[in-house]
Amino acid sequence: MTTTQEETVRAAADAIADRLASPADVRDLELKEGWFPQSLAYGAVGVALLHIERARSGIASWQRVQDWLSCAADGPAISGDASHLFYGAPALAFALNAAADRPGRYERALDILDGHVASTTRHRLDRAHARVDRGELPPLSEFDTIRGLTGLGALLLRRDANAELTGAILSYLVRLTEPISRAGEVLPGWWSGLAPSGKPSPAFPEGHANTGLAHGIAGPLALLSLAARRGITVDGQAEAIGRICAWLDLWRQDGPAGPWWPYWVTRDELRSGHGGEGPPRPSWCYGTAGLARAQQLAGIATGDAERQRMAENAFACAMADPGQLKATGDLSLCHGFAGLAHIAQSIAADAVTPDLSDCLPRLLAPITQAEPDALVSSLLHPLNGGGDIGLLEGAAGVGLALHATQTGTPPISGWNSCFLIN
Secondary structure, three states, X not given: XXXXXXXXXXXXXXXXXXXOXXXXXXXXXXXXXXXXXOEOOOOHHHHHHHHHHHHHOOOOOHHHHHHHHHHHOOOOOOOHHHOEOOEOHHHHHHHHHHHOXXXXXOHHHHHHHHHHHHHHHHHHHHHHHHHXXXXXXXXXXXXXXXXXXXXXXXXXXXXXXXXXXXXXXXXXXXXXXXXXXXXXXXXXXXXXXXOOOOOOOOOOOOOEEEOOOOOOOHHHHHXXXXXXXXXXXXXXXXXXXXXXXXXXXXXXXXXXXXXXXXXXXXXXXXXXXXOOXXXXXXXXXXXXXXXXXXXXXHHHHHOOHHHHHHHHHHHHHHHHOHXXXXXXXXXXXXXXXXXXXXXXXXXXXXXXXXXXXXXXXXXXXXXXXXOHHHHHXXXXXXXXXXXXXXXXXXXXXXXXXXXXXXXXXXXXXXXXXXXXXO
């Protein structure tokens, strides 16, 4: 980045954080997703992460952290089936863990939340294994990053406080990758009988296999790989990583714009061996950026240098393709330029391929082309897709990505571990 762009990035990150200084400052906004205090995706928990990272970096006040955490925790912690990594007790635990800058900080609250998370996780594991025993297909919400056991596994891996339960999730994911048969056809174990929306749809009469990092098999791949990279393994883990990678290899499309993967595979596509038109938008949630990072992690975890290089090449090609960048329609972490910029940093930090961070100025340009105040107004205005304060699709996520770009170092708080990027 040039000095001018670095200054613009810093000013934009500061402007977002200042506009979200306290819950009282945003109560009057017309928010697209409403007001959900315990939401890591859209509410106060996600905004707290922005201030936690800045406070732990020494550039902002801990009072902002306290104000947002108090807002998020103003009421009983939501647990059970309604909760997941991005909502309720697990989301609160994730934020408090990120804020714990010294031993014992938030220890009592985290002990209580850990109990909620453990109870919810065990219940979901029991239900998932019973589903497998019955020979039924899984809903995406059973295993995915946003709502399912992979997301809870990301929290447990980050908390590093319940090795037995972390291992139980990894063992479940190993079982999830085992193939199943339906009407004489062999399907991957993560094949869902529903549409990507999680509901029945005539457009998906026989379901689909989802590839995305948010809702598909790239999430389990990233978690299995991140755990293995830390030396946390269970029986069959390497084989499970291999099965997922083999499936992604089968559906990789190699074109003029480089390798890419379909968002999902339908039963008709499975039979024909051809998976959709593309390349599609290369986002974190679905698309080449998230899939490339997951496969880079898999290559590192298993010592597969060829896969690592392939994944890095796929990302580099996507970031150089004007068509794919044009299809990236917003600035968010989930499916916008902030997410691409942050993944670029993470991929480049681990890469055997040189110069992968050279794309950063190009990815940051759509975010920094406006003056900081104008950027904040666009992120928080409900017109043109704004009106979201949160982490996943809103202003807090953009602010965190800009802060990470500004520092050039991995997040101190580990906030990006909820995206299974690190």
